[in-house]
Amino acid sequence: MNIETSLSEQEAIRRQSLDQIRSAGIDPYPAALYPVNASAKNILSQFADENAADWTEICLAGRLMSKRIQGKASFAVLMQDGVRIQLYVNRDEICPGEDKDGYNQLFKKWLDIGDIIGVKGYVFRTMVGEITLHVQELTLLSKCLRPLPIVKTDAEGNVHDAFSDPELRHRMRYVDLIVNPEIRATFIARSRIISAMRSYFDAKGWLEVETPILQSVHGGAAARPFKTHHQALDVPLFLRIANELYLKRLLVAGLEGVYEIGKMFRNEGMDKTHNPEFTSMEIYVAYKDYEWMMAMVEDCLAFITRTVFGTTEVNYAQHKINFEGPFARIPLFDAIHRQTGTDISGMNETELRQQCATWNIPTSPEMGKGKLIDQIFGEKVEKTLIQPTYITDYPIEMTPLAKKHRNKDGLVERFELFICGKEVANAYTELNDPIDQRQRFEEQLALANRGDADAMALDEDFLKSMEFAMPPASGLGIGIDRLVMMMTNQTSIQEVLFFPQMRPEAGK
């Protein structure tokens, strides 16, 4: 299709303006550095009538968000780094000579909402009291060829014509961030949460590492992987579902504290708490156990919230969540007992299946004891855990990489952290007995043969590494996206990802 015929009227008009700008000898996309020396935020927070003399020769750049032309003078709004500042543009000041085209043509006609411009001038306060940049020189820095949605807020704070369609917002996040600058706060908080976490670990002397994303065995978790192919080697590869087995190899290698913050990929359903690629933080510390890890997580999360928000209390939906430890610690079977009044800890697979039937909990034949217990927990307990809560001591069948409990038979030393009814972290006293580890993998294999597509694959090289002796250690995984959701009061994972996965658009 000819691009000219496919343009909307408004797009065609903007391209005509572009041509006229060029004809007037103005470069709509200039190469030269623009000498910015101020920010809208600083101007608005620091300008005062007493220090007005200090606010001359100000040079700002940003996006033109509105134009209110009133004849020979105009007001406009510039958005710079997410902050709106008003501009005052006077014809005879930006065009002191005879030639008034800079105002009458360029500013009034050829500049559109969405254009990126540079302005030089001085700051003053208008008659109605608004801090405003009085423009003396105006430069087009980048022409915007598509109409920008215009979101307006009236005097009562009502938003008009909000750019609110979730599909458009997520597909065109760049537009979303321009016209809904308040969403920047969530992404800034995300960045700071990760940064605070990193500085907490670094201060302890633990090493940030990177491990393979392309793996020939997708170990370390129970999930369906994405499959890809390496051409030169002509071998199938998987995008990692976890990095646990590689981080443990580094413990074998003698690194005593290692962590990785990175993407995992799971070929499963998407909803408001699941994106096919998500960010996890996994950390392994030698010579520690899961009790130690619980205390570390409490300390770390309190540090993060204090650093980022200045408080350990955050709002989430209707709840006030407190990240100050210690968090409640409840063994898994106790938690189920407490919620249901039934103690399922002694039940075998058949009895568990019957119990599920009594409670109308769906089961399927390939589910083993571990999955049945997990199912019961998910139905009966998970949603009730609002404040940060550790659920501890899981049945061995669910957890092939954790060490057997030091004094509770049939259980492993594992905890999961739940907040707002969602799992946010998972940690073990890590299994480091290579013979036990091999047996656990073999039990997983048996589950896989029963039809459990998620059962964990056996990683021969990982077992070999463990036979070289892995130090006793505790490991932890945190779902960063979910943690960010909890800390920023977002109920959809799409709101904490710049570019959430979307289906390809039809016909494109």
Added chain:
RNA sequence: GAAUCCUUAGCUCAGUUGGCAGAGCACAACACUUUUAAUGUUGGGGUCCUGGGUUCGAGCCCCAGAGGAUUCACCA
């Protein structure tokens, strides 16, 4: 993967019983030198998600498909 709902101008949305496609903002033209959802007057702008079907006639009814939202299932 299943169910339900949604898709109309750049954006947000109306659209009656099936009878010429609508509004606000945005856009264009004119006026206006301290406005702020600027204002006033005038004007232009549509693949009604796509493809079939019913009908004299479909934005509307029927079938199929695409995308989105919600709930459920699986998972973190």
